[in-house]
Ligand SMILES: Nc1ncnc2c1ncn2[C@@H]1O[C@H](COP(=O)(O)OP(=O)(O)OP(=O)(O)O)[C@@H](O)[C@H]1O
């Protein structure tokens with residue numbers, strides 16, 4: 529990274545009582561990058577974002593956001609960021625225009641600046657013409673776009689989006705990502721959390737957090753290749769009993785259900801389709817089909833997150 533990072537996180541830690549929610553995490557995000565921050569429920573994503581937004585003091589460690597220290601200069605940090613919280617904080621009883629005016633007030637925009645910026649962000653978010661609609665009557669996808677419009681009203685160079693696509697249909701999710709990519713192409717740095725691994729592929733870099741610790745940090749391709757295991761996809765009659773029995777095979781490190789199929793993970797190079805078929809045959813485990821498949825991001829995450837946090841086949 530030649531230029532200074534837009535977000536520079538150094539040993540950031542948050543302890544609540546005796547519980548360490550975020551445990552010495554460090555990473556940097558280059559200006560204009562989209563950084564995906566992924567991990568299971570309760571991993572520490574929102575807590576990290578709240579610290580990076582200057583809303584929650586860290587217990588130890590720190591971060592520079594837009595060049596300012598989150599603990600020593602939280603006001604300056606807040607001026608440079610947009611934040612879309614996990615449950616979008618829109619006022620349902622207010623109209624679209626009134627919500628924008630409220631956030632304009634929070635960000636200290638003058639009346640003229642608000643008028644200009646509101647028109648810009650509504651156009652960008654594809655919301656022009658619905659200014660007088662009551663927010664609570666709008667669909668989830670439109671509310672999501674309005675929340676984003678409010679978060680970028682003051683043209684922040686850095687944007688934190690905490691699960692912005694939860695509860696939004698696939699077509700709207702894709703359209704929302706086009707918006708985010710458009711913002712990044714214009715130079716906005718974006719840190720986004722999501723449980724949808726297909727969305728992680730849109731990110732230049734990803735960080736995977738599990739039980740407060742960063743367990744992977746790289747491009748999506750490098751995170752996949754960094755797991756030194758081969759994946760075999762198995763078609764079996766009884767998914768759950770087969771998964772149990774596969775656990776007893778020494779060359780199989782673990783399994784996960786992927787829809788109607790099972791994925792079995794073996795140390796890299798330790799097994800082939802032929803050798804594994806023979807091993808399972810000898811163990812009396814009936815398998816209809818067995819193929820070597822490339823490691824997907826979902827596979828990688830299954831193998832990287834703390835086992836207690838991973839549910840078979842579920843998104844992180
Ligand atoms: N104010 C608090 N006091 C005590 N514990 C807290 C507090 N805020 C968060 N936690 C705990 O810290 C852990 C991390 O929570 P956090 O909300 O950061 O997770 P998350 O990764 O955003 O999860 P999700 O995907 O469900 O949104 C959780 O166990 C949560 O219960």
Ligand SMILES: [Mg+2]
Nearest residue numbers: 573574575614
């Ligand atoms: Mg969260």
